[in-house]
């Protein structure tokens with residue numbers, strides 16, 4: 056997030072797109088609800104009539120995968136109606152003329168055709184966002200899990216640049232990160248293109264720095280993404296270490312994913328349970344769990360916070376850093392002689408400019424947001440207040456593209472996937488916590504009641520849902536949250552593996568899977 | 584500058600502040616029952632009353648705005664006697680005053696005040712207000728309304744903090760009852776089981792059903808401040824352990840990301856840690872094709888051996904690692920360093936692409 060969570064109570068206009076916040080980030084959503092109660096206006100754009108809509112002043116029911124069109128239409132209106140922050144555009148941005156020329160071609164009527172949202176509502180949303188002093192954008196995977204995920208994000212950035220809604224209190228571009236430490240995993244350099252602190256692996260200066268720090272030669276060539284790696288299992292890639300990820304349930308195109316892991320010569324999984332993925336491994340290493348582990352997490356607002364153990368580890372479980380240091384030792388490597396989580400974290404702070412001013416003791420109360428480059432630095436709750444990292448904010452010239460697969464006679468229904476409040480991801484933890492099944496005991500497919508009738512289904516009965524990649528059986532739940540022609544399910548239950556169906560395409564820039572759009576066919580099935 | 588005098592001390596304040604807020608800053612310890620700093624002041628319990636010079640009746644300090652030149656006394660004999668009587672009355676309406684601290688964050692408030700004002704006299708014979716909803720079998724929240732004192736903190740936290748409006752108040756006086764629409768179970772309404780009503784309840788009338796399973800476990804409750812393991816909001820929590828077992832979670836009121844708020848996952852989905860499915864020892868796949876328990880030495884040798892063999896036979900890019908977005912920094916840092924230092928490759932990623 057460019058802005059801190061506390062800022063969520065301060066915008067005059069809130070624009071939420073592709074974020075089911077009341078279920079996925081409930082505590083953040085409470086802040087938006089408070090802002091609304093205090094007079095802020097909220098716009099929600101989502102294919103489904105999610106819980107957040109109950110608090111919204113304007114709901115834009117966009118067709119799955121049509122975000123770029125909506126955002127181009129809004130940009131057009133902001134320019135057309137004179138709501139551009141001229142001073143900001145002049146002083147802080149570039150590629151201005153080309154951009155304003157470009158968006159002339161995308162009037163709201165055009166956007167209405169593609170998105171299914173009335174042009175008047177697109178205009179209203181654009182005006183509400185453009186005319187206030189403090190407008191803020193919030194998004195989640197509904198924006199990124201598309202073949203055009205990067206375009207979606209850049210379309211949002213264009214809106215913020217046009218209006219100058221960035222770098223100030225109550226504004227910003229705010230992705231809500233999904234996992235407790237997904238931000239941290241990237242910060243720490245678990246990326247094929249970056250060392251810790253997002254330092255590029257192809258930069259010779261960075262290479263020299265790490266060779267000096269670590270005392271070994273490091274590679275100047277980028278690695279491949281996990282998605283590419285799965286494609287190359289058995290070919291280029293022979294051995295894999297997977298830490299705490301249930302790949303064969305969470306990933307798209309499960310059949311492909313399972314086959315990929317089977318083709319490896321050597322698979323090592325570190326986890327707290329024998330997940331579906333761990334069960335395929337040659338070696339399974341028992342890791343300590345949350346509640347048993349000291350360490351550090353960084354949340355969605357870049358706040359660096361300490362984790363503390365409350366109970367001793369179960370059985371012989373060990374912290375991940377320990378088992379990696381042992382592996383390293385056995386491979387004859389040096390530089391892994393850590394005695395504690397503190398040692399590892401302090402080493403990270405040494406090598407990462409974003410954390411350079413932090414250390415284990417300094418983050419005791421969690422008051423710092425990175426970047427914190429030196430010991431006198433207070434951290435930065437709000438990014439981009441003075442300038443952008445690369446100088447000026449660049450307007451991007453974007454165009455709408457269809458999803459990788461679109462509905463057809465064979466697969467006439469849009470499936471979109473997501474999460475539900477009581478279950479977390481593949482449910483390995485929430486599913487093993489007492490009582491959660493009282494609220495959610497199985498996966499169901501949300502189908503609009505009129506479609507249930509039209510398609511010859513019945514509420515609570517089984518149906519078969521197929522895509523180009525496979526088919527699964529799932530119980531129907533009549534529910535008007537999804538619009539007609541669009542159905543919804545989560546991937547939290549391994550016995551209803553929705554991700555067998557997904558995986559039609561990937562964003563070419565990031566390899567992020569298009570989990571939010573998958574054309575399917577749905578048939579009643581009478582087998583119990 | 585606007586100032587007032589509290590117990591003989593001059594205090595400056597910003598217009599709009601209540602007497603209670605200023606007194607708190609001045610460390611005058613005014614007792615409260617219906618007050619939760621995160622909610623709009625309600626002025627129902629009248630325990631926070633103070634004397635204001637020139638005003639005949641005592642004033643509820645949590646709702647009264649300060650004015651310039653005000654002279655306030657927070658603990659005169661009259662005021663203290665009034666508080667004691669109030670607490671005697673409140674205590675008399677409840678089945679019990681002393682409840683297990685595992686019931687919730689604020690569950691000890693009433694008992695502590697009763698002790699502070701020496702109000703365990705049994706001078707009044709109260710008629711119990713509220714009726715327990717023993718029929719609500721939800722696994723998270725015990726609704727023991729025999730202990731309800733009608734402070735409405737639960738109703739207010741649900742509406743103001745959560746924006747959920749899942750519960751409301753019916754009737755007044757002794758007939759007061761906190762209810763869900765149509766008298767149903769919490770599940771039948773809009774309740775999200777965030778547990779906020781439990782944690783603000785000052786008597787334990789609303790209780791954490793999962794935590795109180797551990798009431799009989801011996802030993803003191805030990806607390807550790809950590810961060811919720813689920814989404815990226817990063818809510819701070821205090822874990823409660825008893826005898827080496829995790830027994831409950833309390834929201835951290837001073838948690839920078841959440842300021843005391845939690846959702847169902849952070850509040851109630853903690854006991855996976857002790858689930859019998861937890862891996863307790865390393866496993867290796869043996870000749871029979873099955874995974875078998877093994878020593879750390881065997882497992883680590885096998886794991887490291889496989890990586891070195893791949894590198895030696897197929898080159899440095901043949902080894903790949905995926906770090907977790909769920910494990911702490913130390914795990915991710917160690918994974919990428921292992922790959923980069925050990926194999927001179929950048930074949931590492933995390934699970935953010937799905």
Ligand code: SF4
Nearest residue numbers: 741774775777778780
């Ligand atoms: S658990 Fe949360 S949503 Fe349910 S009644 Fe209590 S405060 Fe309201």
Ligand code: SF4
Nearest residue numbers: 811813814818846849
């Ligand atoms: S308590 Fe809920 S909102 Fe807070 S971090 Fe945990 S999962 Fe996210």
Ligand code: FES
Nearest residue numbers: 617626628629645
């Ligand atoms: S705390 Fe002021 S009236 Fe209850």
